[in-house]
Amino acid sequence: MGEDGTTRREVLQAGAAAMAVAAMTDQAFAITGDMAGLPWANNAMRWAQVAFTEEDPPRYDPQFWFDLFKKTHAEAVILSAGGDIAFYPTKVPLHKRARDLGDRDMLGEMAKGARALGMSVVCRVDPHAMSEEAYAAHPEWAACTADGKPRRHWAAADMWVTCQNGGFFFDFMPAVLKEITTLYRPEGFFGNRWAGSGMCWCATCRAKFRATTGLELPTGNDPQEPRRKAYILWNAEMRAAQFKLWNDTVKAVKADSFFSPNGGMNDPNNVIIPIVGIDRQGRSGTTPLWMMGKFAKQVRAYMQNLPVCGIFNVGIEDTNRWKDSVQRGPELEAWAHSGIAQGFRPWFCKFNARVFDPRWVAPVTKIYQWHYANDRYMRNTANLARVAILNSTQSGTFTAGGVAPEAGDNIRAAQRVGDSQNGYYQALVEARIPFEMADDRQMEPAHIGRYRLLVLPDIAALSDRQCRQIRDFVTAGGRIVATGETSLYDELGKKRTNFGLSDLFGCDYVKTEAGIKNSYLTPRHPHALTRGLEDAPRIIAATQQLTVRPHDATSQPLTLVPSYPDLPMERVFPAQEQTDIPMVFCRTVGKGRVVYFPMDIDRTFWEVLAEDHLVLLKNAVLWAMDEAQPMTVAGPGLLDIAYWRQARSLSAHLVNMNNPMFMKGPYREMIPAGPYTVSLTIPDGARVGAVKLLESGIVPKTQAHGAQLVVEVPRVRLHEVIAVDLA
Numbered sequence: 001m002g003e004d005g006t007t008r009r010e011v012l013q014a015g016a017a018a019m020a021v022a023a024m025t026d027q028a029f030a031i032t033g034d035m036a037g038l039p040w041a042n043n044a045m046r047w048a049q050v051a052f053t054e055e056d057p058p059r060y061d062p063q064f065w066f067d068l069f070k071k072t073h074a075e076a077v078i079l080s081a082g083g084d085i086a087f088y089p090t091k092v093p094l095h096k097r098a099r100d101l102g103d104r105d106m107l108g109e110m111a112k113g114a115r116a117l118g119m120s121v122v123c124r125v126d127p128h129a130m131s132e133e134a135y136a137a138h139p140e141w142a143a144c145t146a147d148g149k150p151r152r153h154w155a156a157a158d159m160w161v162t163c164q165n166g167g168f169f170f171d172f173m174p175a176v177l178k179e180i181t182t183l184y185r186p187e188g189f190f191g192n193r194w195a196g197s198g199m200c201w202c203a204t205c206r207a208k209f210r211a212t213t214g215l216e217l218p219t220g221n222d223p224q225e226p227r228r229k230a231y232i233l234w235n236a237e238m239r240a241a242q243f244k245l246w247n248d249t250v251k252a253v254k255a256d257s258f259f260s261p262n263g264g265m266n267d268p269n270n271v272i273i274p275i276v277g278i279d280r281q282g283r284s285g286t287t288p289l290w291m292m293g294k295f296a297k298q299v300r301a302y303m304q305n306l307p308v309c310g311i312f313n314v315g316i317e318d319t320n321r322w323k324d325s326v327q328r329g330p331e332l333e334a335w336a337h338s339g340i341a342q343g344f345r346p347w348f349c350k351f352n353a354r355v356f357d358p359r360w361v362a363p364v365t366k367i368y369q370w371h372y373a374n375d376r377y378m379r380n381t382a383n384l385a386r387v388a389i390l391n392s393t394q395s396g397t398f399t400a401g402g403v404a405p406e407a408g409d410n411i412r413a414a415q416r417v418g419d420s421q422n423g424y425y426q427a428l429v430e431a432r433i434p435f436e437m438a439d440d441r442q443m444e445p446a447h448i449g450r451y452r453l454l455v456l457p458d459i460a461a462l463s464d465r466q467c468r469q470i471r472d473f474v475t476a477g478g479r480i481v482a483t484g485e486t487s488l489y490d491e492l493g494k495k496r497t498n499f500g501l502s503d504l505f506g507c508d509y510v511k512t513e514a515g516i517k518n519s520y521l522t523p524r525h526p527h528a529l530t531r532g533l534e535d536a537p538r539i540i541a542a543t544q545q546l547t548v549r550p551h552d553a554t555s556q557p558l559t560l561v562p563s564y565p566d567l568p569m570e571r572v573f574p575a576q577e578q579t580d581i582p583m584v585f586c587r588t589v590g591k592g593r594v595v596y597f598p599m600d601i602d603r604t605f606w607e608v609l610a611e612d613h614l615v616l617l618k619n620a621v622l623w624a625m626d627e628a629q630p631m632t633v634a635g636p637g638l639l640d641i642a643y644w645r646q647a648r649s650l651s652a653h654l655v656n657m658n659n660p661m662f663m664k665g666p667y668r669e670m671i672p673a674g675p676y677t678v679s680l681t682i683p684d685g686a687r688v689g690a691v692k693l694l695e696s697g698i699v700p701k702t703q704a705h706g707a708q709l710v711v712e713v714p715r716v717r718l719h720e721v722i723a724v725d726l727a
């Protein structure tokens with residue numbers, strides 16, 4: 001759930017749709033990461049959000065917040081301003097003031113106090129609902145269900161849900177943004193629920209959609225149905241137009257201000273947004289602790305060097321939405337640090353300016369004070385990983401039911417795409433291979449050239465141009481590991497007759513079979529891919545398998561034992577004990593290497609977590625990579641790692657995930673682990689100065705071997721950082 005009940009599905013649909021336009025127009029995107037003129041956004045390392053309620057104004061204690069901002073060294077504050085409800089004496093007609101605002105200016109007094117502390121002020125707007133009065137004056141502003149009926153707000157009975165394509169978003173909200181910018185001169189705006197509340201079937205939407213596409217609005221969700229496909233693309237255009245209008249409106253009043261949508265536009269066209277906050281407020285259901293770090297990697301992939309913030313809620317995040325609850329310290333710390341290690345700037349979010357339960361204050365203060373004390377090691381300029389998992393939103397949008405790939409969500413339609421990605425993600429975490437994520441819309445050499453290897457976890461949808469970019473990457477010496485139906489569809493989900501990358505894979509596509517039971521693989525030796533499986537005459541196969549026609553008769557290190565009955569027990573024997581049917585292709589292509597598994601081995605790994613599959617997924621990367629990792633770690637258990645460079649230092653992060661609550665929070669306690677021996681490759685031209693550990697505060701034992709710096713880390717409580725000053 002997002003801050004105000006946006007499901008991840010909604011957020012991602014908006015983002016995925018924006019992305020679809022990018023795929024459609026197939027442009028080259030140039031991201032410079034240029035922060036010229038926007039220094040404050042780049043400088044604010046710690047962010048604090050207070051989401052006001054209507055009864056706050058006469059009852060809250062502003063000094064509590066100013067004291068906290070000071071104590072936590074927060075540098076930017078996000079304050080509720082307006083949209084559905086105003087927290088200042090607005091003069092925009094129908095802009096409803098908060099019930100208990102009276103003559104007060106809560107936004108103004110909080111902004112003034114924050115500015116006195118030297119903080120930047122970001123105004124939060126939320127356009128998703130309107131009052132009874134606004135509805136009476138403009139019934140056409142309301143969002144409608146498929147049968148054309150206006151939507152009452154699902155939680156606030158006296159409010160109405162607004163249409164994202166009508167006057168509320170395109171006339172009323174610009175007036176609000178203009179007034180707030182004029183009165184308060186905020187450094188920026190943060191838009192919550194900025195993209196509407198799901199599909200709208202009002203007269204405005206019907207007319208606008210018909211005018212652009214000549215079609216009626218769809219009711220189904222099949223992305224291959226022409227009306228639905230047209231809607232996905234049209235919605236993306238509408239959001240881009242909305243973003244431009246809102247951003248331009250703000251800038252017309254204050255040139256260096258901006259509008260930043262929650263989660264960004266997820267579109268490289270719009271990385272001019274100087275800062276993006278990603279609303280991933282906490283764990284619910286089964287969510288591995290590394291997920292906050294994964295969100296950081298996904299967003300940094302399209303934001304490039306621009307700052308990204310991880311928004312975390314101090315309460316209990318669940319579909320039941322206990323908004324005034326409090327999460328205890330260990331889980332708050334673990335979730336925030338999982339993101340910080342992977343490059344998020346922390347952004348805590350507190351609902352309600354009144355504090356019913358202060359137990360969150362100490363853990364948040366602790367996280368922020370540590371971050372402040374080590375500020376210079378958090379100002380990353382480059383991540384030194386040489387491996388990246390390619391993130392494909394279009395695969396989820398157009399090949400898996402119209403929703404983007406996402407982990408931690410129970411969206412069955414997109415689950416296959418997200419699960420494949422999570423499977424390989426988990427494998428790389430377990431293998432302690434430092435890795436990033438790359439964005440499928442930014443595959444020019446300027447973006448992916450820094451990687452030695454790209455993992456393509458069942459990246460079904462790839463345009464001809466994207467296939468060409470991957471081919472060029474390999475020809476120039478890059479390496480890929482691909483699984484399943486990678487490149488079998490174009491960017492809009494149209495199935496090809498053969499893989500777009502068949503020349504790299506070394507085989508042609510014949511057919512896909514899903515739900516295969518009781519099938520096995522025979523590891524063949526000796527080969528780097530099957531190293532570690534010498535004692536295993538057979539291992540389990542993946543459940544979705546592709547029949548392919550190899551281009552040549554080269555023997556491969558993994559062959560198929562076809563499925564055979566699993567009942568009755570008297571029939572549980574293989575028709576063929578071994579075959580020569582290859583289930584992996586390990587190939588050298590140009591100066592590069594390619595590993596292709598014609599099965600969803602990564603998705604099966606996420607389901608079963610079989611160690612044999614971990615060995616294969618790890619070996620595939622190591623063999624294809626054929627280069628030492630820049631950071632290696634020896635020691636017990638499960639760690640999420642990262643290796644960064646700053647202007648005059650290096651930092652190696654170890655996040656301790658050895659906890660029984662790793663896959664499902666909340667953490668009850670920290671369980672320290674260690675000792676670890678960490679070996680770091682020092683970049684060319686850099687000379688090692690002082691080395692220290694930022695969690696324990698000690699100076700560790702180190703040894704230098706050529707370009708390798710070996711550091712002994714006695715134990716990791718939650719998040720240890722080896723900080724290496726460069727001389």
Ligand SMILES: [Zn+2]
Nearest residue numbers: 163200202205
């Ligand atoms: Zn509408």
